[in-house]
Amino acid sequence: MKKRSRTLICILTALLAVAMLLMTSCGKGSDSGIDRDNASSGYYGDKASGTEEASPAPGLLDTPDGDGTQKLIRTCTVEAETRDFDAASASLNERISRFDGYVESQKSSGSSYGASKSSRLLTVTVRIPADKFGDFVTGLGDIMNVTSAASNVENVTETYYDAEARLATLKAERESLQKMMASLDNAKQYDFWLTLQKRLSETEQDIASLEARLRSYDNRVAYSTVTLTMREVIEFTPTETPTFAARISKAFTSSWRSFAEFWQDFAVFFVSALPTLCVIAVIAVTVIIIVVASAKKRKNKN
Template identity: 35%
Template sequence: MKKRSLKAISLLLAALLLGGCAGRSGAGPRDVPAEYVRNEGSFSGEAEMADTTGTKAFAAESQTMAEENKPMLPAGRKLIRTVSLNLETDAFDTLISGLEAKVLELGGYIEQSDMGGNSLYSSGDPGPRYASITARIPADHVNGFLTAVESNTNVTNRSESTQDVTLQYSDLESRKKSLEIEQEKMWEFLEKAESVDTVITIQQRLSEIRYQLESMESQLRLYDNQVDYSTVTLYIREVTIFSPTSQDSAGTRIKKGLEDNLRTFKNGAVSFVVILITTIPFWLPVLALAGAVIFLQRRRRKKSSASLPASKEKEEAPKAPES
């Protein structure tokens, strides 16, 4: 009897063990672990997480990794420098060509250029000519470029501003890093996912992350360009007399007065010669006609003066006595 009881107990324990193993083998799905199973609402905001415990764990893990990988503020500040100058010049063409050559020499480029007006030294109606040039200059060479411009022109106004985008740049990099970490996690989930719904949801989230990353990279490139290349806007006007920017001494004023008078006389002489040459078809026939009239009048006067003494001699000659 004891042997039979022992056999019955053994068979019962074996049955219980087999039932427990079978229950564990079919307890749940095998496609994605419960810690990171997320349904469509976890990405699109239309539903809630499938597993609350897994959601909290994943959120805490993502936040921890984002804080660990958050970049520190860069040693160099991210500064966007913008300079605007109002200039006067009496050598318009020389200045424009010199500015373009200087910008290329420093490794910059002309972003925009507008010109108009008439030359003050042309035969048409007086100008003045003007130009608006927006140049992008490497930040390291801006001061040298401005010095060259100011030494060759008369600066009537200068304004400058500097925008510090260090915090915006750092924040953008931090968010970009967090998205990259999330993207890597999504790829891991996608490799382990077996249900179609989970695959579709993860792919949708990956598309959203890719779009956000591209937008952030574009904004970072824009910041880099604005920081590396300062913007210098030049408003140039052609003049014959420079506007005073400061009180000059008596000697300087006398010198400038003489130069202005000489320049005015030179411009007047040039304008007179131009007008004289361009109006030849009008005044040359009149001048020829006037010369012909004067010549004929002189000739008549000579003939009349020559005949007048002869008549006088005949009148004054003594008459012969009558017999």
């Protein structure tokens, strides 16, 4: 009788171990799935590399090196609001002129609060000399309420000088082709002359393309780009730090959300493991019935 009891206990222990292993593996798979979902949805943070949010980092607004060897393209995106749209627009135009900049593009929409409930919106792209870029952006807070700003610096030094070297090579090639063509007798070497003419035409096109690219780099390096979006508002966006009660409320909400997500994950696991658990339960019940019936049969014989 004791031997049969030990056998029954061993079988049940083995079945329980299998069930625990199954639960552990499913739990790990569920956790990894949650981690992947969180990572893909930006749950662990949404800051983009190479971009400073809220306010431009001081290093990104510094003036470029005096030697001019570094080819740096600086850009900044600013979002702001104002309660006096007309005055802020006039001050912005005055500031652009004072910093020797110019408006590259501009778009406005909406109407004043006096004429409609919709607010006015100004989107303007401004080009500012690189050595005045930092002072211009920093001073925008004096004429409007800056709610966010993001700055970026693109170093095109290597690309620029590679293009310059390529341009010098093409110009030397063009000069050689022109000399060769001038020395040929068109009547006797017409086919070869046509080949040189075709190559010269291709070289001229490459030179024009590189010169246009270098001019674009020169312009973007010399004049930094500021993209400003200014919205008309009745009241400024509050920037107060959260109170103690707000922090408590946020912590409670986050804890409750985690609690709910745990039970959701458990329900998903239970449903996914239900077929296997049913099979294990049937096997366990069958074994128990067989062992109990065998024990009763032997007991009756005795």
